Amino acid sequence: xxxxxxxxxxxxxxxxxxxxxxxxxxxxxxxxxxxxxxxxxxxxxxxxxxxxxxxxxxxxxxxxxxxxxxxxxxxxxxxxxxxxxxxxxxxxxxxxxxxxxxxxxxxxxxxxxxxxxxxxxxxxxxxxxxxxxxxxxxxxxxxxxxxxxxxxxxxxxxxxxxxxxxxxxxxxxxxxxxxxxxxxxxxxxxxxxxxxxxxxxxxxxxxxxxxxxxxxxxxxxxxxxxxxxxxxxxxxxxxxxxxxxxxxxxxxxxxxxxxxxxxxxxxxxxxxxxxxxxxxxxxxxxxxxxxxxxxxxxxxxxxxxxxxxxxxxxxxxxxxxxxxxxxxxxxxxxxxxxxxxxxxxxxxxxxxxxxxxxxxxxxxxxxxxxxxxxxxxxxxxxxxxxxxxxxxxxxxxxxxxxxxxxx
Amino acid sequence: xxxxxxxxxxxxxxxxxxxxxxxxxxxxxxxxxxxxxxxxxxxxxxxxxxxxxxxxxxxxxxxxxxxxxxxxxxxxxxxxxxxxxxxxxxxxxxxxxxxxxxxxxxxxxxxxxxxxxxxxxxxxxxxxxxxxxxxxxxxxxxxxxxxxxxxxxxxxxxxxxxxxxxxxxxxxxxxxxxxxxxxxxxxxxxxxxxxxxxxxxxxxxxxxxxxxxxxxxxxxxxxxxxxxxxxxxxxxxxxxxxxxxxxxxxxxxxxxxxxxxxxxxxxxxxxxxxxxxxxxxxxxxxxxxxxxxxxxxxxxxxxxxxxxxxxxxxxxxxxxxxxxxxxxxxxxxxxxxxxxxxxxxxxxxxxxxxxxxxxxxxxxxxxxxxxxxxxxxxxxxxxxxxxxxxxxxxxxxxxxxxxxxxx
Numbered sequence: 053x054x055x056x057x058x059x060x061x062x063x064x065x066x067x068x069x070x071x072x073x074x075x076x077x078x079x080x081x082x083x084x085x086x087x088x089x090x091x092x093x094x095x096x097x098x099x100x101x102x103x104x105x106x107x108x109x110x111x112x113x114x115x116x117x118x119x120x121x122x123x124x125x126x127x128x129x130x131x132x133x134x135x136x137x138x139x140x141x142x143x144x145x146x147x148x149x150x151x152x153x154x155x156x157x158x159x160x161x162x163x164x165x166x167x168x169x170x171x172x173x174x175x176x177x178x179x180x181x182x183x184x185x186x187x188x189x190x191x192x193x194x195x196x197x198x199x200x201x202x203x204x205x206x207x208x209x210x211x212x213x214x215x216x217x218x219x220x221x222x223x224x225x226x227x228x229x230x231x232x233x234x235x236x237x238x239x240x241x242x243x244x245x246x247x248x249x250x251x252x253x254x255x256x257x258x259x260x261x262x263x264x265x266x267x268x269x270x271x272x273x274x275x276x277x278x279x280x281x282x283x284x285x286x287x288x289x290x291x292x293x294x295x296x297x298x299x300x301x302x303x304x305x306x307x308x309x310x311x312x313x314x315x316x317x318x319x320x321x322x323x324x325x326x327x328x329x330x331x332x333x334x335x336x337x338x339x340x341x342x343x344x345x346x347x348x349x350x351x352x353x354x355x356x357x358x359x360x361x362x363x364x365x366x367x368x369x370x371x372x373x374x375x376x377x378x379x380x381x382x383x384x385x386x387x388x389x390x391x392x393x394x395x396x397x398x399x400x401x402x403x404x405x406x407x408x409x410x411x412x413x414x415x416x417x418x419x420x421x422x423x424x425x426x427x428x429x430x431x432x433x434x435x436x437x438x439x440x441x442x443x444x445x446x447x448x449x450x451x452x453x454x455x456x457x458x459x
Numbered sequence: 460x461x462x463x464x465x466x467x468x469x470x471x472x473x474x475x476x477x478x479x480x481x482x483x484x485x486x487x488x489x490x491x492x493x494x495x496x497x498x499x500x501x502x503x504x505x506x507x508x509x510x511x512x513x514x515x516x517x518x519x520x521x522x523x524x525x526x527x528x529x530x531x532x533x534x535x536x537x538x539x540x541x542x543x544x545x546x547x548x549x550x551x552x553x554x555x556x557x558x559x560x561x562x563x564x565x566x567x568x569x570x571x572x573x574x575x576x577x578x579x580x581x582x583x584x585x586x587x588x589x590x591x592x593x594x595x596x597x598x599x600x601x602x603x604x605x606x607x608x609x610x611x612x613x614x615x616x617x618x619x620x621x622x623x624x625x626x627x628x629x630x631x632x633x634x635x636x637x638x639x640x641x642x643x644x645x646x647x648x649x650x651x652x653x654x655x656x657x658x659x660x661x662x663x664x665x666x667x668x669x670x671x672x673x674x675x676x677x678x679x680x681x682x683x684x685x686x687x688x689x690x691x692x693x694x695x696x697x698x699x700x701x702x703x704x705x706x707x708x709x710x711x712x713x714x715x716x717x718x719x720x721x722x723x724x725x726x727x728x729x730x731x732x733x734x735x736x737x738x739x740x741x742x743x744x745x746x747x748x749x750x751x752x753x754x755x756x757x758x759x760x761x762x763x764x765x766x767x768x769x770x771x772x773x774x775x776x777x778x779x780x781x782x783x784x785x786x787x788x789x790x791x792x793x794x795x796x797x798x799x800x801x802x803x804x805x806x807x808x809x810x811x812x813x814x815x816x817x818x819x820x821x822x823x824x825x826x827x828x829x830x831x832x833x834x835x836x837x838x839x840x841x842x843x844x845x846x847x848x849x850x851x852x853x854x855x856x857x858x859x860x861x862x863x864x865x866x
Contacts, residue, residue, distance in 0.1 A: 134730075244686030261685065265731055276838050277720035278668065278745055278812035279651030282711045289721055290707060293700035300697060304689045313684035314696055315733050317726040323541075323611075324672055324741045324779075325813075326722050326839065334731045338685055372731075405685035406732075431683050432733065 053159055055451055057444045060151040064443075067093065067131065067147065068139030077136040077434030081178035082111070082185075083212050090131050094146070094171060101154045103169065108229050109222030110188030115169040117153045118458075123234035125458045126417075127152060127450065128170030130185070130409060132178065138241075138436025144424075145239045146171045148447040152454050163458040165234055172409045178204050179212065181373045184223070186412035191227030198223060233417040235384060235457050238410045239450045240421060241438060245429030246402055253442045254449060255402035255423035256388045260411045261311075262345050262377035263338040268369040270295070270360060274321055274329030289319050289328040291365045298359065299352050303337065307348060310339040311405065335369070340377050340403060378411045384420035391452040397445045406431075420453070422446050460566055460862070462854045467558040468847060474500065474538065474554065475546030484543040484841030488585035488611075489518070489592075490619050497538050501553070501578060508561045510576065515636050516629030517595030522576040524560045525865075530641035532865045533824075534559060534857065535577030537592070537816060539585065545648075545843025551831075552646045553578045555854040559861050570865040572641055579816045585611050586619065588780045591630070593819035598634030605630060640824040642791060642864050645817045646857045647828060648845060652836030653809055660849040661856060662809035662830030663795045667818045668718075669752050669784035670745040675776040677702070677767060681728055681736030696726050696735040698772045705766070706759050710744065714755060717746040718812065742776070747784050747810060785818045791827035798859040804852045813838075827860070829853050 070093060071086030073079035080086040094113055098105045103115035116124075129145025149169045156163065173185030180201030187193045198220040201209050213219055242248075247255050272286030296314050303312040316334040337352065339345050353369065360367035385401075392399045402423055410419040424442040428435070477500060478493030480486035487493040501520055505512045510522035523531075536552025556576045563570065580592030587608030594600045605627040608616050620626055649655075654662050679693030703721050710719040723741040744755050760776065767774035792808075799806045809830055817826040831849040835842070 242686070243683050245691070263685065274840070275836065276650050276813060277718060277722060277743060278670065278814065279649070279836065279838070280718075280812075281716075282707065282718060284652070287720075289724065290703055293703040296697060296700040297704065300689065300694075309688075311684060311687075311689060313694075313732070313734055315684060315726070315731050315735060316729045317696065317724055317735075317738075319722070319724040322723045324722050324743050325720070327720055328722060328724075331724075336684060336731050405687075406683060407685065429682065429686065431686070433681070 053155055053161065053451065055151045055155055055447045060147060060447060061440060063097065063147045063150070064139070064143060067143050071133065073136050075136055078133045078139050079135050079137070080133040081135065081176065082132040082174035083216050087132055094131060097150060098169070101150060102157050103153055108189070108226040109218060110185050110226035111173040111216065111218050112185045112189055112226065113171040115150065115153060116166060117157060117168070118163050118166040120163065120166055122165045124166045124168050124231040125234045125454060126168050126170050126236045127454055128172065128409070129238050129240060130172045130175035132174055132176050134176050134432050136434055137432050138434065140241050140436055140438050141243070141431055142175060144241065144438065144443060148239045148450050151447060152451040155451060165458045167454060167458050168231065175409055180209050182407060183409060183412045186409035188223045188226040189230050190412055190416045192412065192415065193224060195224060236410060236413045236417055236419045237450060237453055238408060238421045239446050240408060240423055241431060242402065242423040242426045243406045243431035244426060247423060247425035248427055248429065250400060252398050252400045253424060253445045254392055254397050254399035256385055256392070256399050257404050257421035257423060258380050258385060258401045259340045260378045260404040260408060261338045261340045262342065262375050263336060263407060264345060264349060264374045265372040266335045266369045267332065267372050268335045268356065268367065269330055269332045271330050271366040271368065272328070272364065275327045277325045277327050280327055285327050286364045287327050288331040288365055291359055291363050292317070292331040292333055294359050294363070295356050298355055302351065302355065303348070307339065307344055310337060310344060310348060312337045338405060342376060345377065375407055375411055378414040378419065380420050381418045384418055387456055388420060388422065388449065388453055391456065392449055395445070395448055395452065397449065422449055460562055460568065460858065462558045462562055462858055464851045467554060467854060470504065470554045470557070471546070471550060474550050478540065480543050482543055485540045485546050486542050486544070487540040488542065488583065489539040489581035490623050494539055501538060504557060505576070508557060509564050510560055515596070515633040516625060517592050517633035518580040518623065518625050519592045519596055519633065520578040522557065522560060523573060524564060524575070525570050525573040527570065527573055529572045531573045531575050531638040532641045532861060533575050533577050533643045534861055535579060535816065536645050536647060537579045537582035539581055539583050541583045541839045543841055544839050545841065547648050547843055547845050548650065548838055549582055551648065551845065551850060555646045555857050558854060559858040562858060572865045574861060574865050575638065582816055587616050589814060590816060590819045593816035595630045595633040596637050597819055597823045599819065599822065600631060602631060643817060643820045643824055643826045644857060644860055645815060645826070645828045646853050647815060647830055648838060649809065649830040649833045650813045650838035651833060654830060654832035655834055655836065657807060659805050659807045660831060660852045661799055661804050661806040663792055663799070663806050664811050664828035664830060665787050665792060665808045666747045667785040667811040667815060668745045668747045669749065669782050670743060670814055671752060671756060671781045672779040673742045673776045674739070674779050675742045675763065675774065676737055676739045678737050678773040678775065679735070679771065682734045684732045684734050687734055692734050693771045694734050695738040695772055698766055698770050699724070699738040699740055701766050701770070702763050705762055709758065709762065710755070714746065714751055717744060717751060717755060719744045745812060749783055752784065782814055782818055785821040785826065787827050788825045791825055794863055795827060795829065795856065795860055798863065799856055802852070802855060802859065804856065829856055
């Protein structure tokens with residue numbers, strides 16, 4: 053049995069036209085007008101395929117195959133995007149899953165276990181924190197965050213939900229309708245350069261790194277830049293500059309392979325002639341092991357405190373989000389390797405530096421991921437793309453893995 | 460002859476109530492509603508005093524005393540403020556000047572030369588560049604800047620002027636109505652901590668430092684923070700961090716007494732999980748000598764280019780504004796010292812790190828400045844204040860200096 057590649061390609065192109073942004077790429081954050089249109093489109097596709105459509109209280113969309121008993125084998129990803137994102141991130145996972153289930157139905161193949169397609173709400177974290185949908189699904193959401201959280205555009209979540217059939221209560225109830233799961237499979241673009249550099253079409257993920265997000269501030273004292281001698285300044289921005297360089301140097305030398313990033317910066321008051329009194333910034337680090345995550349947390353924030361005290365500043369920070377690293381179970385890695393060998397496709401182990409819904413589902417079941425190459429490593433960008441022949445290989449591997457797990 | 464201190468204090472308090480900001484301090488940028496109210500208030504005060512009121516095409520307000528021939532002795536400052544600024548910066552210079560002329564009139568004192576009070580438009584640079592009014596007065600304004608320039612709030616200057624009796628043409632014509640000037644005197648708060656630290660009520664300025672403003676960018680490549688290894692990143696923000704620390708270190712060690720400041724920073728795209736592709740920032744340096752200004756310009760931007768090339772980034776910059784350092788003429792310093800001795804007030808020489816209208820007028824005439832202490836060195840802040848007894852001393856010195864120059 054093989055997927056119908058032309059149909060899959062056509063689906064991806066159709067979905068990719070929903071939410072086209074005049075500024076480039078696709079802009080389809082969860083519960084935006086474009087996302088609601090994409091949801092209606094997906095619902096129709098699930099019904100056309102003959103799968104049982106269901107949506108839970110968090111807006112996660114499901115398409116179920118099989119009346120049989122037992123734990124469910126789940127396949128999925130997400131259809132929301134970042135602002136000016138690409139049309140492949142997430143979508144190829146959902147639509148390859150749909151194609152697999154469609155083929156199984158068409159072939160009349162009898163499975164021993166139920167199989168379900170899942171499309172999770174807001175993987176990209178445009179609402180409140182990343183992975184709202186999959187977190188609701190596994191019951192890991194905090195009521196306070198839902199009630200008080202602001203979306204990345206600064207609106208209360210409730211305001212966004214008002215335009216939908218969902219409420220903070222229904223999101224918290226979503227976990228009650230989740231089936232017991234045998235395993236979760238997700239096909240995704242790599243979003244990094246390794247597979248392309250190695251010229252290998254399939255990556256079998258062995259590890260998804262954990263991440264730690266904080267919103268931090270160095271606080272000093274604003275003063276007139278013409279009259280405050282350099283040695284008397286409490287320049288909050290220089291504190292941040294020092295921390296940016298030293299934290300990067302520290303991770304690069306002591307924890308090679310881990311990541312540290314300052315992506316967002318606000319300096320205030322923010323004028324030519326005023327020494328910055330405050331520098332607010334996002335601080336993120338990622339690593340593949342829980343122990344390293346703990347060590348980094350302790351070392352990096354001690355470093356920030358030291359810099360603050362040396363420079364006469366104050367350092368404060370608030371945890372925004374964190375996810376633990378996930379090791380993919382050996383049995384699923386082996387299964388994917390075996391099926392990939394049977395198909396005759398080259399493959400290699402890869403670590404996922406990006407987070408995925410699979411990481412959240414790992415608290416509930418065994419998960420595995422298949423990556424296909426991202427040309428130039430580009431993702432979250434209008435320039436994100438794939439090679440279609442890689443997708444065909446990845447989707448056929450997904451189909452074979454599903455058949456093995458559900459048989 | 461002495462100033463009427465109670466009347467001066469009352470004027471300062473009255474003007475200080477115009478443009479009170481609920482967020483603290485005074486917000487009275489030029490041509491704002493509050494500034495228009497303050498202008499009407501000042502016009503009335505000038506007329507009440509019996510001075511000849513005049514406004515030029517740039518909105519500079521004058522109050523003239525004396526029908527006599529010869530070059531004008533001018534005294535002035537500005538009444539506009541920064542956002543959430545203090546009520547003393549600028550205002551005490553204008554209102555002390557007003558008080559001096561009022562006293563001369565009241566005493567029926569016969570002067571040999573005309574004396575004129577000046578209140579210059581937009582010293583604080585909320586419109587297009589600093590010192591719009593005094594630059595128009597000396598004929599140093601660029602038509603292009605007026606036509607295309609955006610205000611610090613992002614509006615075209617023309618939009619702001621639409622609410623006034625002034626136009627870009629009238630601003631360019633202002634220089635034609637400027638009288639020939641014998642000397643320009645300005646009383647101002649120090650905006651720095653030196654006089655208070657030394658416990659001296661009067662500073663006689665010997666030098667106004669020059670400044671150089673650029674808007675700069677390090678440009679790298681935005682990428683996913685989870686999948687782009689540290690050693691493969693072109694992180695524009697780390698380029699800026701490196702430049703901030705090294706440029707500060709360079710100035711502090713090689714040009715002690717000069718200043719360098721990064722006050723405004725925009726990092727884009729600006730998200731937790733995206734390595735910054737671009738870091739835009741304001742870069743300012745100040746120094747007391749023209750030669751040092753040239754050396755700093757060459758050394759600092761070479762440093763920026765070196766950092767960019769080491770880090771795989773591009774560095775670009777655009778000059779926004781520059782003013783040359785001004786040495787106060789010996790004859791005016793001596794005159795102020797002599798009058799201060801006669802009054803029996805302690806004084807000391809000070810350098811002005813901040814820019815002033817006096818600096819602009821220096822291209823047209825001899826200028827001098829009197830500083831009074833700024834408690835805690837605070838200015839451009841709701842916490843800006845003065846000690847009233849210092850002001851009384853400074854205003855009386857201003858009066859004596861005016862009498863000497865105009866006699």
